[in-house]
Amino acid sequence: MRAISSMATRQVLADLAAAAVEAGLPELDMESVGGVAAAERVAAGESFDLVFLASGALAKLASAGHVDAATVTPLMLSQTAVAVPSHSSEPAARPEGPAFADAAGLREALQDANRIGYSTGPSGTALVQLIDDWGLTTEVGDRLAQVQPGIPVAKSVAAGTVDLGFQQLSELVGHPGIRILGVMPDDCAIDTVFAGAVATASSSPAQAAEVLAFLASDDAAAIKTRHNFGIPA
Template identity: 25%
Template sequence: MPTRRPLLAALIAPAPLLAQAPAPAILAAGATKHAVEELQQALRAAGQPVPEAAFDTVGALRDRVLAGERPVLVLLSAEAIAAIARRNPIPPGNIAAVGRTGVGLAAPAGHPAPDISTPDALRAALLAAEAVAVADPARGATAGRHFMAVLDRLGIAEAMRPRLRLVPFGVEGVAMAGRGEVPLAVSQATEITDRPGVRLVGLLPDSLQLWTLYQAALLQDGEDGRALLRRLTSEAGKAAFGRIGFRPAG
């Protein structure tokens, strides 16, 4: 009778470990996504190595780092970077501001844009909308968390609850507006500016606005990381952030 040992051995032998994808060099908040992608494209066009980047909400990326992940560099809100630095000190020279942005509303391109210049006008515009896409504040979305507070201040949180379309990530809500799936989407203005299929309706009124400072922080020392930080804060880097609506940090 033929032996079955080779077959049995094959069945119980440990499977080879699957190759794991390299960790991204950059963890970047959605507000910085399009500037980072522009810089990646410039590196690719110049035939230079292109660092991998992963994008998510500020809170989700902050928590990944606090849980032990160590990218070369993070692009997050100053508040999130301060939280990381409290756990793992970051030398001051390894942190640089890239700019600040406010919360705005997106609408499908070509559609009439409502007036949101005052709290009363914003309240009316939101109550007139059949649906509003917004990043889920439970995932640490800066704009989503702030927008929920704005609804409370306007006294329309309960009225708006059934109309909200929660998405994991602000840029997904903006994309929904671009596809005409919602008449309005809320996100950081830098996630809306110059995006295909959408228009920036405007920023929230000054009395309801949240300005967020974003910083780049180097978490791994080394020449590659320092070169990346220099590129992000170079004139070309500043121009890339400026093109999507970032304002000077000061």
Template identity: 35%
Template sequence: MLQHILVRRSAPILAACMLLAAGAAHAADIRVVSSGGFSQAYKNLAPAYERASGDHLLSEWGPSMGTTRNAIPARLARGEPIDVVIMVGDALDKLMQEGRLVAGSKVILANSPIACAVRRGAAKPDISTTEGLRSAFLQANKVAYSDSASGEYIEKQLMKRLHISEQMQGKAAKIPATPVGEIIAHGEADFGCQQRSELLPVEGIDIVGLLPPEVQLMTQFSAALVPGGKEPEAGRALLRFLAAPANAGVIGATGLEPASAPMPITH
């Protein structure tokens, strides 16, 4: 049992050592911007990568879409110095088609289900069925959802499928930049939904459960290189590390479902 635990805990370090055995000619400062859905997995993996590679990760955070200043598309449009982005796969594909990411550099890292939460200690509605989910939305005084992939789905598709679009006007709010869990924890909403991986790290909330399978949306998280990045080779090494199968356990522990067959890096 102890041996199994030691092997599991050392997996990220072993993965880094194998992937970076050739080593970089010099220590690199790699500028990374990650969206919230993968941020906890990235934070958990980053120290092992830095120890094994000698590189330094300069990390910032921003949504995959939307109009806030920190949104990844806005950062790229301003020409911020970025080597690697980690974001929702569909949004990444769009940026790559526009030539704002390096063609062929995409790696698929994980898939993320949407979950819902209430303030810690509050009654938990049963959302295991679509009717239960519909009731939870309608009975809440204030509902919060994000301005990124999960929120776009909730606002434009889920509410219509639940036939509650009109009823939710005035009491359902899209939250820019701030995690939905924090809004719930502070009492600014009594029910909210976002990527499970973004809700899990938040203190002061209880996760009710996942959206029912028939209305669930799995969001892909991927990473890619940015054209003109100062450290393209180190960036490629980081992408290989993040996508390594040995790191699946670390990624899964954050509420994500690791990609079973990550796409290879192409040069």
């Protein structure tokens, strides 16, 4: 059974897929690429059984008839976190609490940063919109550095090419050479719900739906938590 996902969920989906096989369900041949590229390939008619993307991207594919709208299922909640370079070779740990006390603290950090890294995914899009909403685009716009699709922001932070990086927490935890300050403050949090859906091009839609139901079940919750994802309400 063939599936495609964004890079942000590749590791958790690999473990979820393995658990599904242990539960007697079909094995997934999972390909993880940049979210934009994944959506484009599904929209172009490439044959997949399951598609895993941010809920907004899946909604667009559903409205265009590329995935079955009735099967769109929220799976994981991802919080956007903030990281800075570190000289430590130890994997970055998940801290408790927010990176800054409030939005004002985050705005000040953006204004002080020399280079700001962000992703091509939904968290990056939301960050750019937030900066614009705050009226900071003119001030910090030329300091924004979007990484290439499929490349983790943590890599740029660790290399020192950016001194403030924003990406989903699950993508930052465990990366050496960075220190995670925490998630974004509650009053300006950027949270992304990742979902799955059965592709309309699937040759085995019933089996695909069974796998998707398992991934959304309570039996899969501990795997998501272990990978620093939350459970959507």
